[in-house]
Amino acid sequence: MVxxxxxxxxxxxxxxFATYLDGPxxxxxxxxVSGGGDSVALLLLLWLWGQRPLEVxxxxxxxxxxGAHWAQGVEALxxxxxxxxxxLRWEGEKPQTGLQAAARRARHHLILDAAxxxxxxxxxxxxxxxxxxxxxxxxxxxxxxxxxxxxxPAPFWPKGEGVFYLRPLLGIGRARLREWLSALGVAYVxxxxxxxxxxxxxxxxxxxxxxxxxxxxRDANPVAPEPIAxxxxxxxxxxxxxxxPSAALLSALIVCAGGGDKLPRQAEIDRILxxxxxxxxxxxxxxxxxxxxxxxxLICREPGDLTRNGAKPQRIGDIxxxxxxxxxxxxxxxxxxxxxxxxxxxxxDRLRLKVLPPAVRAAMPAVKTGQTVRLxxxxxxxxxxxxxxxAALGLIRCESEAVxxxxxxxxxxx
Numbered sequence: 001m002v003x004x005x006x007x008x009x010x011x012x013x014x015x016x017f018a019t020y021l022d023g024p025x026x027x028x029x030x031x032x033v034s035g036g037g038d039s040v041a042l043l044l045l046l047w048l049w050g051q052r053p054l055e056v057x058x059x060x061x062x063x064x065x066x067g068a069h070w071a072q073g074v075e076a077l078x079x080x081x082x083x084x085x086x087x088l089r090w091e092g093e094k095p096q097t098g099l100q101a102a103a104r105r106a107r108h109h110l111i112l113d114a115a116x117x118x119x120x121x122x123x124x125x126x127x128x129x130x131x132x133x134x135x136x137x138x139x140x141x142x143x144x145x146x147x148x149x150x151x152x153p154a155p156f157w158p159k160g161e162g163v164f165y166l167r168p169l170l171g172i173g174r175a176r177l178r179e180w181l182s183a184l185g186v187a188y189v190x191x192x193x194x195x196x197x198x199x200x201x202x203x204x205x206x207x208x209x210x211x212x213x214x215x216x217x218r219d220a221n222p223v224a225p226e227p228i229a230x231x232x233x234x235x236x237x238x239x240x241x242x243x244x245p246s247a248a249l250l251s252a253l254i255v256c257a258g259g260g261d262k263l264p265r266q267a268e269i270d271r272i273l274x275x276x277x278x279x280x281x282x283x284x285x286x287x288x289x290x291x292x293x294x295x296x297x298l299i300c301r302e303p304g305d306l307t308r309n310g311a312k313p314q315r316i317g318d319i320x321x322x323x324x325x326x327x328x329x330x331x332x333x334x335x336x337x338x339x340x341x342x343x344x345x346x347x348x349d350r351l352r353l354k355v356l357p358p359a360v361r362a363a364m365p366a367v368k369t370g371q372t373v374r375l376x377x378x379x380x381x382x383x384x385x386x387x388x389x390x391a392a393l394g395l396i397r398c399e400s401e402a403v404x405x406x407x408x409x410x411x412x413x414x
Contacts, residue, residue: 002044007180009172010045016168017049020151021122023399028053030115030123032107033077033085035070037188038126040077041177042169044186046124047081055118056085057111061103063094070189077186086114105156112159120163122399123154127167129211130174151398153391157261158319161384164391164402173211236360237323237385238300240293244276250290252392253299256385258287259322289359303362306337313337313365320365325382330367338364341373349375 004011021029029052033039046054058074060067071087078085088110095102115123127148135147148167154160169177181188239253247269255263264286272283272290281292289302301323306313313321313335320326320335338345338353339362345353352375353361365381366373387396396402 002048002184004048004180006183007176009176010041010180013045013168013172014049016150017046017166018051020166020168020398021052023121023402025052028055028118028120030055030057030111030118030120032111032123032125033058033074034126035074035189036126037178037181037190038128038169038174040126040186040188041181042124042126043077043081043083044181044184045168047083054083055115055120056083057088057114057123058085059088059090059107059110061090061107063090063099063103066189073187073189088114108154108156109159112154112156112163115163121402122164122166124166124168126169128169128172128174128177132170133211153388153396155261157255157259157388158316158322158384161319161388162402164396164399236300236356236364237383238298238357238360239385239389240296240298242296244273244290244297247273249393250299252389254286254288254290256389256392257289257299257301257323258285259301259385260287261322262286291359293357298357298359300357300360301363303337303339303359306363307340319384321363323383323385324365325384326365327376327380330376330380334368335365336368336373338362338366338373338375341366341368344371344373346374352378 004014029046031039031043031046031054033043033056035058043054043056056074056078058071060071064070075085075087090103090106090110111123125148131148148170150167150170152165154163154165178188237257237259239257241253244250245253247266250272251264251266251269254269255261268285272285275283283290284302284305287302287305289298289300291298301321305311306321315321315326315335318326318328318331326335342350342353342361345366349366353364356364364375366375390396391402
């Protein structure tokens with residue numbers, strides 16, 4: 001029988017679920033379960049909480065010969081608990097270098113796609129206090145790995161668009177979770193990659209880094225409380241600021257306006273701030289343009305990057321260039337940046353663009369049909385950058401706050 005009677009610290013963790021999982025009672029919650037002790041303990045705790053339907057996702061990476069067996073173990077546990085389990089497989093040839101990073105990306109992509117197909121907006125992960133300590137130790141060795149947070153937007157934009165990760169076990173140590181599983185007689189696996197000396201995390205783990213066991217409360221806003229300026233924004237994925245913002249906010253603005261998924265490095269942000277202080281007026285970074293504009297600063301997509309060297313803006317699902325959600329009728333159409341066709345647009349389309357800064361006009365999406373190019377209707381085109389920025393700044397703090405109005409060309413719509 002699954003019980004927490006002798007583990008009051010684990011029992012206390014159940015209250016954290018309700019803190020973040022406050023969405024509709026019928027909507028399922030996802031859990032990523034590898035079969036390891038951390039994620040198995042997470043699944044059992046979610047099952048004990050019992051307030052929402054659960055969907056479990058496990059990935060067979062096709063790397064370890066035991067991977068299929070581990071997935072079968074997760075399926076068996078799911079059957080015992082009455083919880084559906086989806087086994088996802090990373091198919092295809094595996095890279096010879098950077099295998100761990102590629103496997104991580106593949107794992108997240110597979111789970112995010114599967115979760116979205118089931119209308120899941122929150123995925124629970126089994127990171128614990130040891131993971132926080134190990135990440136800190138890795139950073140002292142030169143790694144750029146971030147610290148796991150209790151609540152954060154899913155990575156790998158735009159695959160993770162609209163999905164949040166919940167890590168409710170960050171205040172509990174790995175050994176404590178395994179002690180509970182052993183008391184229950186619940187089996188779990190130990191991936192040998194976790195002790196392989198070729199990997200920095202494994203080397204740090206072998207050093208016996210001690211976790212700091214502390215109650216993890218809801219994250220405070222990780223960025224200084226500055227306003228999110230959208231002044232003058234009538235349509236188009238761009239941001240205007242009266243002054244160049246702090247490094248943390250500028251980094252978030254750049255990655256959102258640029259549509260990519262990799263945050264700029266701190267040294268690059270520092271160079272922009274130093275250059276602006278020295279009087280420079282324009283910079284480009286991570287696909288974004290940062291430029292002095294009408295007494296303030298404009299952060300928008302760099303239009304020159306859209307088609308440089310024959311490139312085409314990426315389309316993933318219904319999101320074009322990481323900035324706009326296309327309407328259904330445009331999903332099969334050829335979408336081009338308006339910049340190459342400004343002279344052939346109809347007068348009403350040129351009039352729409354006239355209110356936008358020139359760089360923003362050139363980066364707007366347009367439908368090309370033969371020799372005809374038209375802007376998408378203003379009410380049909382959803383700008384996803386503003387809500388992405390809110391999530392990146394920690395302004396979406398729980399599931400219910402993630403259900404917010406989308407912005408169609410900068411204007412809230414129902």
